[in-house]
Amino acid sequence: MKNTVVIGAQWGDEGKAKITDLLAEKADMIIRYQGGCNAGHTVVHNGETYKLHIVPSGILYDNKICFIANGTVILPEVFEQETKELKERGVDLSKLKISPLATITMPYHTEVDGWAEDTVKKGKIGSTRKGIGPTYTDKIARCALKVGDLFDEETLLEKIDIILPLKNKILKQVYGLKEYSKDEILELCKKYKAIFEPYICENWQDLLRENKKKNILFEGAQGVMLDVDFGTYPFVTSSNPISGGACTGSGYGPAMIDEVIGVSKAYVTRVGEGPFVTELNDEIGDKIREIGHEFGTTTGRPRRCGWFDAVIAKYAVLVGGLTSMALTKIDVFDDFDEIKICTAYKDTKNGKIYNNYPTDVFIHDRLEPIYETHKGWKQSLSDVKRYQDLPKEAKDYLKRLEEIFEIPISIISVGPDREQTILMKNF
Ligand code: GDP
Ligand code: IMO
Ligand code: MG
Numbered sequence: 001m002k003n004t005v006v007i008g009a010q011w012g013d014e015g016k017a018k019i020t021d022l023l024a025e026k027a028d029m030i031i032r033y034q035g036g037c038n039a040g041h042t043v044v045h046n047g048e049t050y051k052l053h054i055v056p057s058g059i060l061y062d063n064k065i066c067f068i069a070n071g072t073v074i075l076p077e078v079f080e081q082e083t084k085e086l087k088e089r090g091v092d093l094s095k096l097k098i099s100p101l102a103t104i105t106m107p108y109h110t111e112v113d114g115w116a117e118d119t120v121k122k123g124k125i126g127s128t129r130k131g132i133g134p135t136y137t138d139k140i141a142r143c144a145l146k147v148g149d150l151f152d153e154e155t156l157l158e159k160i161d162i163i164l165p166l167k168n169k170i171l172k173q174v175y176g177l178k179e180y181s182k183d184e185i186l187e188l189c190k191k192y193k194a195i196f197e198p199y200i201c202e203n204w205q206d207l208l209r210e211n212k213k214k215n216i217l218f219e220g221a222q223g224v225m226l227d228v229d230f231g232t233y234p235f236v237t238s239s240n241p242i243s244g245g246a247c248t249g250s251g252y253g254p255a256m257i258d259e260v261i262g263v264s265k266a267y268v269t270r271v272g273e274g275p276f277v278t279e280l281n282d283e284i285g286d287k288i289r290e291i292g293h294e295f296g297t298t299t300g301r302p303r304r305c306g307w308f309d310a311v312i313a314k315y316a317v318l319v320g321g322l323t324s325m326a327l328t329k330i331d332v333f334d335d336f337d338e339i340k341i342c343t344a345y346k347d348t349k350n351g352k353i354y355n356n357y358p359t360d361v362f363i364h365d366r367l368e369p370i371y372e373t374h375k376g377w378k379q380s381l382s383d384v385k386r387y388q389d390l391p392k393e394a395k396d397y398l399k400r401l402e403e404i405f406e407i408p409i410s411i412i413s414v415g416p417d418r419e420q421t422i423l424m425k426n427f
Contacts, residue, residue: 001026001215001427002258005246006326008223009262009316011232011270012241013296013303015328015413016263017041020057020219022411022418023261023427028214029065029207030058033249034239035221036073036105036135038128040297044416048089051297054079055086055096056219062092067207068199070101071239071249073135074147075110076192083199097201099251100148104192108171108180109134115175125235126272128298136238143167147200150193160185208251216256218246224262224316225270232361235274243321261410262322264313266330266339269303271296275364278306278342292332307340307371310404315357317405324410324425327401330394331414336376339397342369343404374400381414387422 004023008014021043024030037053044050045060052059054074056066068074083093109131117129127133138144143163149156160182168179201207222241225231230242239245243260247253267288270276279285285305288294294303316322333339345354345367354367377393384390390398390412402409412422 001217003216003218003256004259004261004427005218005220005243005257006261006263007220007241007243007320007322008226009264009313009320009322009325010223010268010309011225011276012221012223013040013269013271014223014263014265015326016220017043017052017057018328018413018416018418019261019263019326019411020217021045021060022421023217024058024061024064026215026427027058027064027217029067029211030056030217030219031067031069031246031250032056032072032219032221033069034071034241034245035237036132037075037078037130038132038237038298039221041219041221042297042416045418047417050086050089053082053298055082058217058219059086059091059093059096063095065095065097065207065211067201067204067250068096068098068102069250070099071245073103073105073132073139074098075105075130076195078130080195093199096199097204097207098147098196098199099204100146100151100200100202101204102147103135103139104145104147104150105131105135106145106185107188108167108177109138111177112171112175115177123234124273126274128272130298133238145189147196148202150189150196151200151202156186156189160189204251212256216252218250218257220245224320225312227319230315230319232274232364235272235361242319259323260321261324261326262316262320263326263328264308264316265292265328266308266333267292268306268309268312269294271299271301271303275361276304276306277311277345277364277367278309278369279304280306288332291335292329307342307369308401309342309369310401311342311345311354311357313401313405317407322405322407324408325401325405326411326413327398327409328413330398330412331381331420333376334380334382335378337378339374339376340371341374341400341404342371344370346370382420384414385422387412387424390422
């Protein structure tokens with residue numbers, strides 16, 4: 001297997017975890033390199049469903065190193081709950097490791113996130129309320145606590161002395177939120193140390209060195225359109241889900257990466273606020289949501305649904321650095337007479353046609369999708385295992401998408417289970 005990055009090519013929830021779990025069979029190490037507990041990654045294995053937020057989706061195999069790397073932010077309570085549940089279900093966590101450089105989400109981060117969600121009206125993000133934005137803000141502002149800090153008392157005390165007065169001032173004066181005493185923070189840190197102790201990987205440099213010649217799978221969270229640099233800013237997350245994030249977030253350089261697989265659904269979904277040109281607020285959108293079970297893994301919110309958007313797909317191929325695409329959930333269209341693909345946007349104000357993705361998202365509410373229509377296949381694809389066994393209409397639809405992407409479709413997913421997959425090449 002080549003070293004491969006799996007990233008979302010849309011607004012998240014494309015089925016990255018299914019693809020990661022599938023490819024993990026041939027990998028030696030699986031790395032989660034950005035994002036945090038905002039992610040909700042579903043793996044269906046042997047008829048059992050696992051919902052992961054921060055633990056890499058390779059964890060269901062024995063003998064794979066699963067590394068939560070420096071670029072992630074971790075909410076200790078969610079990590080604790082997730083590992084507890086996995087252990088109770090008999091999953092072996094002895095190869096799960098956390099970088100000391102991963103950043104800790106503190107209670108004040110989730111409180112500030114919640115405050116923003118409850119208070120801001122215009123320009124509200126619709127975040128997952130997991131403290132992601134405030135934690136990454138502190139990381140970049142150089143006032144965050146890292147997992148490694150918990151393991152050296154002197155460092156911890158020194159860092160708290162630097163961070164806490166500043167944090168308390170902001171918490172009180174800007175947000176009107178509760179201040180924290182040094183004892184409270186120390187007490188929390190003691191608890192967090194116990195949570196992370198079995199997994200902390202002090203010798204992460206050796207880990208990266210030893211695995212340099214082995215097979216590495218990088219598991220992205222969120223998706224290109226939620227990228228803080230390239231997504232629908234400001235309606236994005238606070239990390240880099242593009243493939244470049246795999247390098248800054250893991251400690252491996254770009255020369256280590258051989259392949260980048262973008263994961264796209266056969267349609268588009270989005271949770272939270274922000275522009276979505278192909279959104280369907282009608283019975284077709286409802287039908288997609290119902291058949292595709294489009295409800296958030298992390299928050300349970302109904303996902304907004306719409307037709308496949310080739311404008312963002314081409315953009316994701318470019319800025320995501322994709323070398324091939326995995327197309328998921330085509331089975332959701334089994335009962336559709338017609339399937340649409342948006343090939344361009346039209347500005348209703350001046351008639352301008354956009355073939356490229358317009359990065360000024362404040363004009364998106366006046367953009368209208370231009371569609372081409374494809375005939376549905378009207379039969380179940382759930383059991384199809386080989387490309388040649390797909391109906392002609394499905395093949396035509398996939399060929400058209402490939403033509404648009406200008407990169408091959410390497411994986412076709414026809415159901416949630418690991419087995420419900422058509423591989424277009426050997427991995
Ligand atoms: P992720 O965040 O990208 O890993 O995706 P999620 O796990 O949040 O959401 C994808 C959902 O679609 C999960 O419930 C998967 O089990 C499911 N899924 C993945 N691939 C397919 C597929 O090809 N067909 C169907 N019907 N469901 C799928
Ligand atoms: P996975 O990895 C879908 C969205 C939120 C919100 C925006 C910012 O499962 O694909 P945040 O809490 O990150 O500050 O919220 O990003 N969002 C996701 N949407 N899938 C995800 O992860 C997401 N993680 C964050 O809904 O719009
Ligand atoms: Mg998800």
